[in-house]
């Protein structure tokens with residue numbers, strides 16, 4: 001927390017580039033920071049809730065991030081050169097999170113979109129279960145780097161309750177991995193354009209090359225934007 | 240039966256089953272008085288009335304909302320309770336049979352709104368207040384100051400003493416917010432209610448110098464001028480929760496649960512997600528606004544502690560951060576965990592609390608009455624030495640100043656109200672909010688209906704109502720010989736139980752009528 005007040009002080013004084021070295025699990029770094037042109041570099045391992053409620057700045061982590069990276073973020077950019085653990089990008093409303101390595105469970109739960117605000121999460125490696133649960137918009141891309149042919153880079157219960165947005169996975173996804181309300185669909189030209197842009201961003205961020213064999217990508221999208229229509233009965237009943 | 244009806248019957252062989260769901264109410268129109276102005280047809284947003292060549296015809300589905308009654312220029316309409324009777328049965332009541340019939344038809348989860356109407360009985364009505372006589376003189380609130388100012392936030396402070404022991408200064412060491420009375424308007428979201436309704440509520444809160452909850456829909460930019468009277472809610476859907484929102488409001492509250500639907504998420508149907516709602520919640524037009532059942536970053540008290548800390552960091556420790564929980568069986572232990580997790584205030588929502596839409600099975604069957612929950616939490620936190628750290632807000636069926644006074648004596652610092660504010664603006668508690676066509680323009684997004692509520696009039700009515708309650712509070716405090724409402728908080732000795740079940744009194748720590756002091 002002392003670290004955060006130092007960071008806040010530097011932002012208030014107009015710093016545009018902040019480099020934090022030797023970070024060892026400090027939480028909430030950069031939370032609710034708003035300056036669009038602010039860049040924060042973190043060397044070491046930031047703690048949970050990195051960049052929570054972030055609205056504009058770019059945070060780059062040279063190391064692993066922990067849970068809830070970019071929690072309820074509105075805009076900005078978080079780039080993680082290592083892994084990011086559970087609940088990455090919860091309720092992401094805008095901006096982008098790029099993770100070079102893998103992420104854990106519950107990635108991108110309840111992301112949303114509005115107008116031009118289209119949040120995106122790109123994970124280089126794998127994710128665990130509950131990917132994109134309750135998703136209401138935006139895009140998730142899991143690249144599955146290093147996953148052997150025939151194995152899936154994602155877990156089970158993908159997109160349970162999804163009612164907006166899309167999840168793209170490079171590698172195998174079987175029907176039984178999908179949650180209620182999610183379905184597998186083919187890639188269209190729009191999807192390819194979007195994927196190409198996301199992958200290019202990923203390549204530039206980490207200085208890597210990603211193979212673009214579109215036949216290896218699976219798209220998961222909602223069955224409906226109103227998943228619970230027909231589930232309820234409004235009959236008036238009185239004593 | 241006309242030929243048309245017979246055709247309909249052949250086409251819909253199940254209609255005979257549905258038809259046993261009785262109409263409960265019916266507008267009765269005095270044909271001698273009716274001037275055939277057709278106003279009632281326009282006013283009834285439930286589509287219950289239509290104009291037939293020779294007059295007004297009732298089509299069915301009246302919910303007794305009284306809108307046609309209130310707007311008929313010649314007072315020709317009465318709503319009557321229909322005499323149709325089910326064969327009487329004490330366990331298979333009409334309600335039970337109607338629910339079965341409806342679900343056999345729809346296969347759906349039954350929805351309703353408002354607080355539960357189940358006849359559980361109100362414990363508030365079994366509690367009697369004390370008054371001062373002879374040995375402790377009463378106070379005349381017209382002549383003497385009776386303090387009703389109340390603070391929301393963590394109760395920590397620093398007192399400075401002079402070398403000879405006099406207090407020379409005092410300051411709060413955590414952020415607190417002052418209100419002119421121990422009452423706040425609870426969380427009612429833009430989405431559940433109309434723009435005009437939220438505007439009226441916020442204006443009333445400002446007039447009264449109290450707080451009002453934002454509900455889980457964020458804060459529309461038009462309402463920023465009211466931000467210092469708003470507790471900004473952070474619910475599981477995180478709708479409208481931005482850095483700006485958090486840094487603008489007077490306090491922040493994490494909503495874990497709601498009394499009317501403990502453990503259940505929110506579901507604002509796509510019909511209500513109009514342009515206005517879609518832009519304030521930042522979701523696409525016409526999609527369902529779903530709030531997940533739990534917060535997916537809170538699976539434990541430790542996780543809660545983390546979100547509380549994240550919010551405090553995000554607001555630079557300038558505003559109190561609280562947690563709202565539904566009153567459930569283990570509420571004492573949960574509240575204790577919430578305080579230990581760092582909450583500055585706890586909002587307890589009792590099982591009769593209101594809702595814009597909730598599954599009936601939860602609304603009617605889950606939770607704990609606020610009277611018991613408040614007393615249990617106050618006792619538990621006191622026993623653990625935690626009570627003085629936090630502000631305890633209690634809501635969920637506070638219907639009158641008497642309820643407000645009783646809930647404070649049971650242990651709350653602040654009473655939270657919602658339904659009474661809506662009743663002040665015309666609501667008749669018809670339990671139809673979830674249908675989105677409130678005839679009073681409250682729980683609807685339909686522009687023609689929204690315009691029925693004039694926000695200035697609404698605000699004035701709500702302001703008058705709670706001003707009156709605060710005057711009544713002063714009367715009662717004076718009669719008890721208490722000069723500041725703070726001294727009533729948790730003062731269960733000023734209550735006596737006069738109800739059917741003394742065990743309830745024991746659980747609440749309230750003496751039975753007839754038992755004296757000490």
Ligand code: SF4
Pocket residue numbers: 266282283284285286287288300301302303304305306307308318678
């Ligand atoms: S306006 Fe209300 S009370 Fe009148 S008929 Fe319609 S539903 Fe019934």
Ligand code: SF4
Pocket residue numbers: 304352353661665666667668669670671672673676677678679680681682
């Ligand atoms: S807000 Fe409207 S629909 Fe809801 S109970 Fe009141 S009058 Fe009925």
